[in-house]
Amino acid sequence: MTDPDTDKHHVPVLSWWELWPMLAWGTYTVYLYATGRIFYLLQRVYGHLALAGACVLLAAFAYGWAVRVSRLRSERKRLEAAREAGRLDALRPLCVCGVSEAGWGRYVRSLAFLVPLVVGFSLPARGVNSLAAVQWGAGDLAMMAELADRRQTERSEQRGRYAWTTLMGVAQRLSGGRAEKVGALGFIARKEGQPRDRFFVVRFLMTCCAACAQPVAVPARLDEEALRAHKLVPEAVRDHLEADQWVEVFGRLDPSAKVWWIEDLKFVREPENPYM
Amino acid sequence: MAEVRIGGISRRDKVKIAALAAAVLAIPAWIVLPWVHGRLEDFFSGARAQLFGQVLVAILLEAFPFVLIGATISGLVEVLLPPERLARAIPRRLGWRLLMAAGAGVLLPVCECGIVPVARRLIRKGLPIEMGVVFMLAGPIVNPTVVASTAVAFTGQGLALEMTVARVVCGVTVAMLVGLGVFKWFGHRTLAPPTRGDAYGHGAAAGGSVVTNVLVHIVHDFLLLGGYLLLGSLLAAGLQAFVPRTWLVSVGKVPVVSTAGMMLMAFLLNVCSEADAFLAAAFTQFSFAGRLGFLVFGPMLDVKLVAMYLGAFPKRMLLAVLLLVPPLVLGVSELAGLVQGWLY
Numbered sequence: 001m002t003d004p005d006t007d008k009h010h011v012p013v014l015s016w017w018e019l020w021p022m023l024a025w026g027t028y029t030v031y032l033y034a035t036g037r038i039f040y041l042l043q044r045v046y047g048h049l050a051l052a053g054a055c056v057l058l059a060a061f062a063y064g065w066a067v068r069v070s071r072l073r074s075e076r077k078r079l080e081a082a083r084e085a086g087r088l089d090a091l092r093p094l095c096v097c098g099v100s101e102a103g104w105g106r107y108v109r110s111l112a113f114l115v116p117l118v119v120g121f122s123l124p125a126r127g128v129n130s131l132a133a134v135q136w137g138a139g140d141l142a143m144m145a146e147l148a149d150r151r152q153t154e155r156s157e158q159r160g161r162y163a164w165t166t167l168m169g170v171a172q173r174l175s176g177g178r179a180e181k182v183g184a185l186g187f188i189a190r191k192e193g194q195p196r197d198r199f200f201v202v203r204f205l206m207t208c209c210a211a212c213a214q215p216v217a218v219p220a221r222l223d224e225e226a227l228r229a230h231k232l233v234p235e236a237v238r239d240h241l242e243a244d245q246w247v248e249v250f251g252r253l254d255p256s257a258k259v260w261w262i263e264d265l266k267f268v269r270e271p272e273n274p275y276m
Numbered sequence: 277m278a279e280v281r282i283g284g285i286s287r288r289d290k291v292k293i294a295a296l297a298a299a300v301l302a303i304p305a306w307i308v309l310p311w312v313h314g315r316l317e318d319f320f321s322g323a324r325a326q327l328f329g330q331v332l333v334a335i336l337l338e339a340f341p342f343v344l345i346g347a348t349i350s351g352l353v354e355v356l357l358p359p360e361r362l363a364r365a366i367p368r369r370l371g372w373r374l375l376m377a378a379g380a381g382v383l384l385p386v387c388e389c390g391i392v393p394v395a396r397r398l399i400r401k402g403l404p405i406e407m408g409v410v411f412m413l414a415g416p417i418v419n420p421t422v423v424a425s426t427a428v429a430f431t432g433q434g435l436a437l438e439m440t441v442a443r444v445v446c447g448v449t450v451a452m453l454v455g456l457g458v459f460k461w462f463g464h465r466t467l468a469p470p471t472r473g474d475a476y477g478h479g480a481a482a483g484g485s486v487v488t489n490v491l492v493h494i495v496h497d498f499l500l501l502g503g504y505l506l507l508g509s510l511l512a513a514g515l516q517a518f519v520p521r522t523w524l525v526s527v528g529k530v531p532v533v534s535t536a537g538m539m540l541m542a543f544l545l546n547v548c549s550e551a552d553a554f555l556a557a558a559f560t561q562f563s564f565a566g567r568l569g570f571l572v573f574g575p576m577l578d579v580k581l582v583a584m585y586l587g588a589f590p591k592r593m594l595l596a597v598l599l600l601v602p603p604l605v606l607g608v609s610e611l612a613g614l615v616q617g618w619l620y
Contacts, residue, residue, distance in 0.1 A: 014492075014495060018495055018499060021499060021502070022495070022498075025340070029337065032337070038337065040330075041330060041333055041334040041337055042334060042337055042338055043551075046337075046338050049341045050337045050338070050340070050341055052341060053340055053341030053344050056344055056348075057344065060491060060494065060495065063487075063491060064491060064495065067488055067491075106499075108503075109499055109500070109502075109503035110499070112503055112506055112507075113502070113503075113506070115506065115510070116332060116333055116336050116506065116509075118316065119320070119329045119332055119333060120329070120333045121313070121316075122313065122316035122317050122319070122320045122329070123320050123326065123329045123330060123333065124317070124320065124321060124326065128327070128330060129323050129326055129327060130323070131323040131324060131327055132327050132516075134520075135327075135516075135517075135519075135520040135521060136520075136521045137521055207551045207554040207555060208338060208547065208548050208550070208551035209334040209335065209337070209338040209548075210330045210331060210334035211331045211334045211335050211338075211512070211513075211516060211545065211546060211547070212545055212546075212547040212548075212551065212552075212555055214555065214558055243323075244323075
């Protein structure tokens with residue numbers, strides 16, 4: 001098909017401006033899935049769905065590339081034959097125009113796919129951080145209790161004097177007025193201006209993706225006497241309680257003050273699955 | 277074999293130029309790229325930049341499979357559905373047209389991202405604009421997955437039946453009222469089919485197989501809408517990283533303002549309609565009307581959807597949707613809240 005405006009012979013196949021985003025995004029998603037990093041950003045089911053989408057993209061790329069190679073090859077053979085036969089229309093150059101509308105928009109859209117790829121490759125492999133916890137609503141006990149109530153299957157076990165449970169279980173007990181000794185795993189978050197011996201122990205609940213993760217944040221304070229009884233130096237513990245530091249904490253709930261008094265604490269690495 | 281020239285330069289010369297460029301650029305790239313990557317990693321180790329990046333990539337990873345599903349359905353519609361058959365299926369009466377469009381969403385288990393390319397394609401195939409709008413707005417609410425997830429999310433609060441029924445009824449009502457408004461504004465019109473010189477002209481002239489033609493349309497729609505989805509995701513990530521949710525949550529107890537606050541939160545959060553019920557259920561400090569407003573407004577309008585609508589539909593149609601949806605959702609949600617309070 002000849003374009004009268006450009007006098008070029010159009011070959012209607014996918015251009016590389018259209019093929020490379022499918023290859024790049026599909027490969028990137030497969031990489032995230034293979035390394036497990038996708039589950040820092042998506043809930044499990046959505047992670048599997050993203051992998052399926054990536055496989056479809058890569059299949060579409062492979063098919064589109066194959067069609068492109070095949071058509072260009074047949075167009076070249078046809079042009080060769082036409083030139084040997086002395087046809088003047090065979091002198092027009094070929095143009096692989098792609099399937100997007102003509103104009104600079106298609107190049108901008110194609111290059112724009114670089115942005116999330118560059119951002120994604122530069123992100124550390126970790127869950128949503130403490131800034132999100134503070135911005136997205138740390139400290140709302142009623143909300144946390146509601147989240148906990150929906151998870152009826154939560155179990156707890158005994159660790160020494162403490163009932164080891166999830167942070168949701170802690171929030172549920174605290175908001176329900178139960179004064180117990182409990183332990184759970186979470187990371188540290190602080191609101192601006194909060195003293196160093198007061199903080200939140202946080203873990204995110206993910207329903208679909210990191211963008212809508214809900215923080216379950218239990219307000220906590222250091223019980224210095226109890227820490228000393230467990231052979232910990234309160235001042236040293238306080239100094240090491242940085243935002244985003246993961247800890248296993250054990251202590252007693254104080255429903256009247258709505259706070260968790262920390263009696264024992266262990267610094268740990270971020271777990272493989274940082275979400276609940 | 278005679279040398280074939282494409283675009284003025286022979287193919288053999290193009291390969292030579294590409295190989296030379298790769299060799300010349302390889303060594304500095306080997307040094308520069310790791311340095312750039314290191315600087316970017318340092319930048320994204322900052323809390324706010326990290327949050328921005330995580331939200332951006334998460335929204336894209338979650339949404340792109342649905343956009344792909346929608347683009348696939350759209351490609352199949354374009355290639356396999358003749359316009360005459362579509363025209364024969366459309367009822368004459370406006371009421372039936374709007375109801376049919378609202379009910380069609382039951383057949384498509386995709387969220388709001390996936391329904392945009394389908395609605396766009398149907399409108400370009402000759403579906404009346406008001407039907408396309410109703411289908412697009414009601415579809416993400418009436419689809420079986422969303423209905424099921426709403427029921428599950430509110431079971432613990434004993435609101436499963438009320439919230440599910442209210443969501444479907446209010447969603448369909450708002451969509452049909454918007455469709456009625458669009459009909460009054462545009463009349464019984466369809467959009468002109470695509471002109472020569474764009475992708476469809478090329479694809480149709482390709483003479484390829486059905487699979488190839490479907491692929492062409494899938495790629496076109498995916499790249500077009502993917503670009504606008506990316507724009508919307510950038511905006512949404514910026515808002516999430518810089519705007520605290522807590523000031524929206526603080527208006528929870530004030531009637532009407534509470535509903536408007538929840539609608540604004542739905543607009544900013546960009547939650548998929550198949551999972552937003554779990555989030556809405558957690559906002560216990562908000563009224564029934566407020567949480568209903570969140571559930572009805574979110575699948576119709578949020579930051580990424582507005583960006584996708586911008587790329588998919590005429591500006592006047594988008595303007596009609598932007599003007600009609602917010603007040604209607606607010607009014608219908610408040611009314612539903614009053615009815616729920618009266619009944620229970």
